[in-house]
Amino acid sequence: MTKSAYRNNLVLNAGVLLMLFVLQFVLPDYHVLMATRMMVLAVFALGFNALLGYIGLLSLGHAMFFAAGLYGAGLTVYHFGWSLPFAFGFAVLASAVVALVIGAVALRTIRVSFMIVTLMFAQVAYLMVIYFAEWTNGQEGLSLPMSARAVDLFGWTLDLSSAVTRYNLAFLLLALCLVLLFAYLASARGRVATAIRDNEGRTEMLGFNVFSGKLEMFVISGAMSGAAGAAYGLLFGYIGSTFASFQYSIEALLFTLLGGAGTLIGPLLGVLLMVAMIDKLSELTSAYLLVIGVVLIVVILWFPKGILGTVRERWAPWLL
Amino acid sequence: MALGPYLFLATLEGLVQAAVLCITAAGLSLVFGVMRVVNVAHGEFVMLGAVIAWFAASLVTGHPAIGFAVALVISPVIVGAIAFAGERLILKRLDYNPEATIVATIGLLYILQQTVLIVYGPDARPVDPPFYYTIRFPWFGYSSYKLFVIAAAIVIMGAIWFVLQKTRAGLIMRAAQFDRETAQAFGIPVDRVSAVVFAAGAGLAALAGVLVVPIQQAHYLMGADPLLLSFIVVIIGGLGSMSGTVVAAILIGLSDGILSVMFSPTLAKMVSTLLVALVLVFRPNGLFGKAER
Amino acid sequence: MASLTPLLVTSGLKRHFGGLKAVDGVDFTLYEGEIRAIIGPNGAGKTTFVSLLSGRTDVSGGTITFAGEDVTRLPAYKRVQRGIAYTFQITNIYPTKTVAENVRVAVQGRAHRHRGAPLDFEAETALALDAVGLSSRADAIAGELAYGHQRLLEIAMGLALEPKLLILDEPTQGLSDAEIEDFLVLVRHISSRATVLLIEHNMHVVMSLADRISVLSRGQLLAEGTPAEIRDNAAVQEAYLGA
Incomplete structure (x- = not known):
C-alpha cells in the first residue's frame, strides 16, 4: 500500500466510525436498537470478510463461530454465573480454538470441497446445539437472567437494558475489530495474506507457508465472528439455535458479497442494506427470506464485486 | 416382538429410505458429474415434487391412484422445466464457475422455498397413497406402498443405467463428464447437454418427492434432510460416480434407519455428518473410489 | 568457470x-x-x-x-x-498488484533466513527492479505490463529472494x-x-x-x-x- 492509499483509507474508516458514533444522538429509539444489531452483525460480516475478501476462502459455515461465541458467553453466564467481561473473553478464546481445530482440518481442502466441508462442520455444530438441549434448551433457547443485564467494569456499572449503553458497546467492538483488521492488512502479514489470495502457487514459491498463512486468517476470522456472537448474546440477553443455523452462515456471505468482499466498509454497508430490507419486508410477508435468494442471485450475476468492490474498480483503486 | 422380526422391519424401513435416497442422490451425482456444479437447491426440487403431488392429488377427483399417476408424470416435468430455466438464466451466465454456482444455487434454494411458502403455506399436508393394501407377514403387517417404492426405485435406477450406458444421449453425457473441452471439440453441444442434465437431475429429485409424499407429508421445509443425506451419499460414493452412489445410498439408508432406532436421530445425523466431512477431507474420492495417481 | x-x-x-x-x-x-x-x-x-x-x-x-x-x-x-528459487514457465505474478509490490513480497519471503541488521525492504525492492531494468515501471500494475516485461518481473522476484x-x-x-x-x-x-x-x-x-x-x-x-x-x-x- 502506498502512503497516500494508506492515508485515504485511514480517513475513510475514521470518518465512518465518527459518523456511527454521532448517529446515536440523531436516531429515534427504535432505530438505535436496530443500529446496535447492525453493528454487531457487521462485526460478524467483517470476520467473514477477513477470510473471503483478504485471503480468498469462501466458508459456508461461519454460523458455527458466531454460535461458538454466542454459546461460549451465554452458557457460562447462564449456568455458572460468570461475570460478563470474563464470559466475553472466554467466548472469543473458545471460538478462536474452534476455528484453529476446524481450520486445521478444513484447510486441507480447496475451493468447492472447502465450502462443502465448512458447511458440514457447521451443520454438526448446529446439531450439537439441538442435541445438548439440557444445556442449551435447543430451539427455544435461553434468556439470560436479570443479574446478567449489568456489567461491573473498573468500578463502573453498565446497565445493559439501556439502549445507549448497548449501542456504545457495539460501536466499541466494531471500531476495535475494524482497527485491528486494518492494522493487520497494512502490515507485512497482511501483504502475505493478499498475496496468497491473488496467487497461491507463486506465494508458496516465494518461501511462504501458505497453509499456516491461511490458518492464521481463519483463526482471526473465527475469533471475530465469535466476538460478534458473544456480544449479540450478552447485549440482547438471549441465546438460541437459530444463530447456529445454515441461514446465519449464508447471511454473513450475503452481507459481504453485497457490500463488497475485500473492502473494509463493505460488510457494514451490506448489513445496513440487508437488515433494513429484511425488516421492511417482514412487515409485509412471512416469506421475507425470499429477499436473501433474490439478492444473492442478483449480486452474483450482475455485481460479483459488490457495491464497494465496484466503486473501487471504477473510482477508488486505493480502497482497502 | 423378537429380535429377528424386529431387524427385518428395520431393514425394510431402511430399504425404503435407501430407495428414495438413491433416486435423489442419483440426480445430485449426475449434475455434479457432468456439470461439476454442486447444486445446493437439490433438496428444494424434492420438496417441489412433493408439493406438486399434493396439488395434483387435491385437484384430481376420483381414486387416489389417478392423482398419484398424474403427479408421477407432471411433477418431474414441471420441476425439470423450472430447473431448465434456472440453468439457462443463471448457471450458464456464470459460466459454471464452481464457487459462483454454489452461491447461486443457495439463492435458488431460498427463492423456491419461500415462493412455496407464499403459494402453499406453512402447513404440512398429507397425500393418500395410491393403494392401501397391507401385506401380512407372520409378525406384522406392512404397507404394500412402501414395497412399491422400493420396486419403483429399482426400475428408475435401471432406467438411468440404461440411458447412460446404452443410448446416444448417455454417451454424450458421459463424454461431457469425461472431458468437457474434448467433447466440445468433437461437436457435442456441451452447453445444451448441461441444461438437459440439470433438468434431468431436478426431475429425479421431484420423482423422489412424489414417491415419498404418501409416507411423509408435503411441507415447504422438507428439502433440508434429502439435501444433507444426498450430499452424504454422493461424498461417500465418490463425487460423480453413479455406481458408488447406489452402494452408498443403500448403506446410508440402511444404517440411518437402524442407527436412528438405536440412538437419537439427532445424534445419528451429527455423527454421520461429521464422519462424512472427514471423508471429504481425507478420502476425497469417496470410500469406494480409486485413489488418484 | x-x-x-x-x-x-x-x-x-x-x-x-x-x-x-x-x-x-x-x-x-x-x-x-x-x-x-x-x-x-x-x-x-x-x-x-x-x-x-x-x-x-x-x-x-x-x-x-x-x-x-x-x-x-x-x-x-x-x-x-x-x-532454491524457481521462476515459472508460464508467467506467474500478482496481476493486480503493482510491479514494486510484486517484488516487495519476494523480498519479504527472504526475511525468514535473513540474519543481522533488518532488511530494508524498499531498498532491496529497488535493487532487484534495477537489476532487470524495470525501475521506471515500479508503480505500474503488473498485469498490464507487456509480456516481455512480465518475464523480467518474474526474474526480479527470483532475484529478490537472493x-x-x-x-x-x-x-x-x-x-x-x-x-x-x-x-x-x-x-x-x-x-x-x-x-x-x-x-x-x-x-x-x-x-x-x-x-x-x-x-x-x-x-x-x-x-x-x-x-x-x-x-x-x-x-x-x-x-x-x-x-
Whole structure:
C-alpha cells in the first residue's frame, strides 16, 4: 500500500466510525436498537470478510463461530454465573480454538470441497446445539437472567437494558475489530495474506507457508465472528439455535458479497442494506427470506464485486 | 416382538429410505458429474415434487391412484422445466464457475422455498397413497406402498443405467463428464447437454418427492434432510460416480434407519455428518473410489 | 568457470505417474557458481525434474541434497527459504498488484533466513527492479505490463529472494530476439551471485550461456558435458531426431 492509499483509507474508516458514533444522538429509539444489531452483525460480516475478501476462502459455515461465541458467553453466564467481561473473553478464546481445530482440518481442502466441508462442520455444530438441549434448551433457547443485564467494569456499572449503553458497546467492538483488521492488512502479514489470495502457487514459491498463512486468517476470522456472537448474546440477553443455523452462515456471505468482499466498509454497508430490507419486508410477508435468494442471485450475476468492490474498480483503486 | 422380526422391519424401513435416497442422490451425482456444479437447491426440487403431488392429488377427483399417476408424470416435468430455466438464466451466465454456482444455487434454494411458502403455506399436508393394501407377514403387517417404492426405485435406477450406458444421449453425457473441452471439440453441444442434465437431475429429485409424499407429508421445509443425506451419499460414493452412489445410498439408508432406532436421530445425523466431512477431507474420492495417481 | 563444490545432488531421483515414468532414476550434480542448462525433446521430463528439485512435485524415489542437507521431503516453501528459487514457465505474478509490490513480497519471503541488521525492504525492492531494468515501471500494475516485461518481473522476484540456486523454466519463451540478447546479459550478471539452472529450448541461448549441459530423454540422464561435447554427441543427436 502506498502512503497516500494508506492515508485515504485511514480517513475513510475514521470518518465512518465518527459518523456511527454521532448517529446515536440523531436516531429515534427504535432505530438505535436496530443500529446496535447492525453493528454487531457487521462485526460478524467483517470476520467473514477477513477470510473471503483478504485471503480468498469462501466458508459456508461461519454460523458455527458466531454460535461458538454466542454459546461460549451465554452458557457460562447462564449456568455458572460468570461475570460478563470474563464470559466475553472466554467466548472469543473458545471460538478462536474452534476455528484453529476446524481450520486445521478444513484447510486441507480447496475451493468447492472447502465450502462443502465448512458447511458440514457447521451443520454438526448446529446439531450439537439441538442435541445438548439440557444445556442449551435447543430451539427455544435461553434468556439470560436479570443479574446478567449489568456489567461491573473498573468500578463502573453498565446497565445493559439501556439502549445507549448497548449501542456504545457495539460501536466499541466494531471500531476495535475494524482497527485491528486494518492494522493487520497494512502490515507485512497482511501483504502475505493478499498475496496468497491473488496467487497461491507463486506465494508458496516465494518461501511462504501458505497453509499456516491461511490458518492464521481463519483463526482471526473465527475469533471475530465469535466476538460478534458473544456480544449479540450478552447485549440482547438471549441465546438460541437459530444463530447456529445454515441461514446465519449464508447471511454473513450475503452481507459481504453485497457490500463488497475485500473492502473494509463493505460488510457494514451490506448489513445496513440487508437488515433494513429484511425488516421492511417482514412487515409485509412471512416469506421475507425470499429477499436473501433474490439478492444473492442478483449480486452474483450482475455485481460479483459488490457495491464497494465496484466503486473501487471504477473510482477508488486505493480502497482497502 | 423378537429380535429377528424386529431387524427385518428395520431393514425394510431402511430399504425404503435407501430407495428414495438413491433416486435423489442419483440426480445430485449426475449434475455434479457432468456439470461439476454442486447444486445446493437439490433438496428444494424434492420438496417441489412433493408439493406438486399434493396439488395434483387435491385437484384430481376420483381414486387416489389417478392423482398419484398424474403427479408421477407432471411433477418431474414441471420441476425439470423450472430447473431448465434456472440453468439457462443463471448457471450458464456464470459460466459454471464452481464457487459462483454454489452461491447461486443457495439463492435458488431460498427463492423456491419461500415462493412455496407464499403459494402453499406453512402447513404440512398429507397425500393418500395410491393403494392401501397391507401385506401380512407372520409378525406384522406392512404397507404394500412402501414395497412399491422400493420396486419403483429399482426400475428408475435401471432406467438411468440404461440411458447412460446404452443410448446416444448417455454417451454424450458421459463424454461431457469425461472431458468437457474434448467433447466440445468433437461437436457435442456441451452447453445444451448441461441444461438437459440439470433438468434431468431436478426431475429425479421431484420423482423422489412424489414417491415419498404418501409416507411423509408435503411441507415447504422438507428439502433440508434429502439435501444433507444426498450430499452424504454422493461424498461417500465418490463425487460423480453413479455406481458408488447406489452402494452408498443403500448403506446410508440402511444404517440411518437402524442407527436412528438405536440412538437419537439427532445424534445419528451429527455423527454421520461429521464422519462424512472427514471423508471429504481425507478420502476425497469417496470410500469406494480409486485413489488418484 | 565453476569451482567444484557440489551445491545440489540428486541420486536415483524418480517420479512416476501411474505407469508413466516421467523421471526415472536421475543422478545429477550441480556445482556452485555454474550456469547449467537442461535440454531434451518434448516429454523428456525436464519440467517434472525441476519441479522435484523445487518441491512443487512429490518425489517417488531417490534423494535430493542441497548445500549438504537432505531436502527430499521438505515442502517447497522451506526449500525456497533455504535458497532454491524457481521462476515459472508460464508467467506467474500478482496481476493486480503493482510491479514494486510484486517484488516487495519476494523480498519479504527472504526475511525468514535473513540474519543481522533488518532488511530494508524498499531498498532491496529497488535493487532487484534495477537489476532487470524495470525501475521506471515500479508503480505500474503488473498485469498490464507487456509480456516481455512480465518475464523480467518474474526474474526480479527470483532475484529478490537472493537465492543460492535460481531455476529458470523456459525463460526466453515468447521473447523477441532483442529481448533475448538483453536476457543473456542479465543471466551472466546473475551468475556472479547465484548458481543458475535453466531449462531451455532455444539452442542459441543454451550454447551461449551454459557452462555445462545435461540432456534428459525419457526421464533419464542421457548425456552431460560442455556445449561443444554435447553438440558432437551422437546419442544426443539421435534422441532429438528420433523423438
